[in-house]
Amino acid sequence: MEVRDLEKKFGAFTAVNRVSFHVRRGEIFGFLGPNGAGKSTTIRVLCGILPPTSGSGTVDGFDIRREQRRIKQHIGYMSQKFSLYDDLTVEENIDFYSGIYRIPEAEKNGREEEIIRTAGIQEFRTRLTRHLSGGWKQRLALGCAIIHRPRIIFLDEPTSGVDPITRASFWDTIKRMAAGGVTVFVTTHYMDEAENCDRMALIYRGSIIAMGTPSEMKTEFMRDDVLEIQAPGAEEWAGRIRRLEGIKETALFGSGIHAVAADAATAEPAIRRLFDAAGEAGYSVKKIVPSLEDVFVSLIEAYDAEKGEDRRGA
């Protein structure tokens, strides 16, 4: 999959601002960003639901402007809505999609069994889909989306509204599919899920602001150091640490604080001095490898700051 300068505008609003990227066969490519960043719009353009305003791209070697129908033969798509028919049974839903994708009669039963087995819903086959819980629905929707064995699968927020255990097993399925040579393009706003991706792009306000493997993201794009601070009354301390010289950003992280500093060597003693001066003994400060969430928060802050200066300059 190859995309160059893809742009999508809705009236005066630019949802996707000239993004370029490529995805290799069998890769899990994550498209990350906060809500409203342009993730779903990009996926919809690639799937042929929306026409691009400008730019070009190919999916599975087919042009996204001219060869939409051929693209549609080879892609699977699952949105956060788990597009199943509530008033059809599990089997009727599968039968419907096998009809739409013209699965040969001889293979129909085999694929149906496979979907039901993979989703683990053997005992619900004649049950109306509306009575399935979120996790079952998600697995059935995925099964229906890949009933035609697509070479590329697009997943738009596939884990939204699903419990953590189901999410974990969902990612196992995704990894198995990728190992089998299927290219996976997935969007999510759960930053912790990004670790599952081979490569990823961070999209913010319609633009890609960083792209790479998880480890590249943590090393190349994070020039600042991250310090993890544990102390009672973390919330109050976060504000005070933020005002220290050389601290760029603080964020509450679980029960502790993550502080972003230009240089840990000078920031760490400064923080220790702050605690010592206040007579607080039960604290710890250590430099840590940043999580992807730290990276993304820091990148987005930097982007906003830069744009802010642009505006002031103009």
Next chain:
Amino acid sequence: MFERIKAIIVKEFIQVLRDPRMRLTIFVTPVIQILVFGYAANTDVRDIPVAVYDMDNTLQSRRLIRAFTFSDYFHARYFISNDREQNDLIDRGRVSAVLRFDRGFGRDLEGNRTAQFQIILDATDSNTAGITLSYANQIVARYNADALKERAAIYLKKAAAYPSVDMRDRSWFNANLESKNYYIPGVICLVITVMTLILTSMAVVREKEIGTMEQLIVSPLRPIELILGKLAPFAVIALVEVLMITVVGTWWFSVPMHGSVLLLLACTMIYLLTILGVGLFISTLSSTQQEAMMSTFLFFFPANLLSGFMYPIANMPAAIQYLTYLNPLRYYLVILRGIFLKGVGMAVLWPQVAALLLYGLVVITLSSLKFRRTLG
């Protein structure tokens, strides 16, 4: 192409027939409509309740009153003796008319003068009041003719011979002038129009609402396959309803079916092109089921009022009459009544069929194109 259309048709049938509310709408609504128009909505005027206010109380006044009450049209419910009672009965709607004879009615007739009596009508319903009045005029005319004949016989001392006209009427196609024969074929138009519009627009909009439309758009399904798969089941349901209403109408209500059932079904299919097209068009304009419902009624109410189903087009102002030529229901109603009551075929109905065919092809093509565009 065929497998995909088949998959959609099967799915649509399952969805429509599984939903208990839909089953009720499809199979019970037509029966209720036909019962309402067969029994309740009766514009036949018979047994009009009247009060007799006879202050004259002579042979002559009683004779005219008998002429009224012996007809099928009037039924003397009250005999009253003062104005208060008269006003009260009319106010309460107990009677639709009062026959009022002032003192001197008999004396005037005896004296060979023109005697006056009054009929007071409750004209809240102007239509019924008008019909009542025409019946009353017939009765008075006959009374005068009889009186003339008698008087002539007395003067000439023998039965008088003088030129007179006797009109014998024969009402073709509806010998007893029963309104059910007019309405029940029209019910077919009413029912299949509403039903098809709602089913079609809902079926598409529901998929937009739950997000499955998006799933279909990313599949290799062609818009034309989606349209055919969506519309075919509703056309079949509409044809089944036509047969249901025809059977109930002819067997239970003895509505005559003089024409060909096959021609009826063929014309219905041509008519459905237009209605399915309008339904599809509404679905492209609406993003929620409520919106689709509103748009459906926005189309249906004026179309129904200006169709000639209830109110004859000939009575409408000329400008509106021209407007009704744009109304597909108008042509279909002519076809329905023509086939049921007159038993006519294509030789007579071809202008209507041609108009519907043209209309249908244009509407379905335009809405399909619009539908394609909204799919992106």
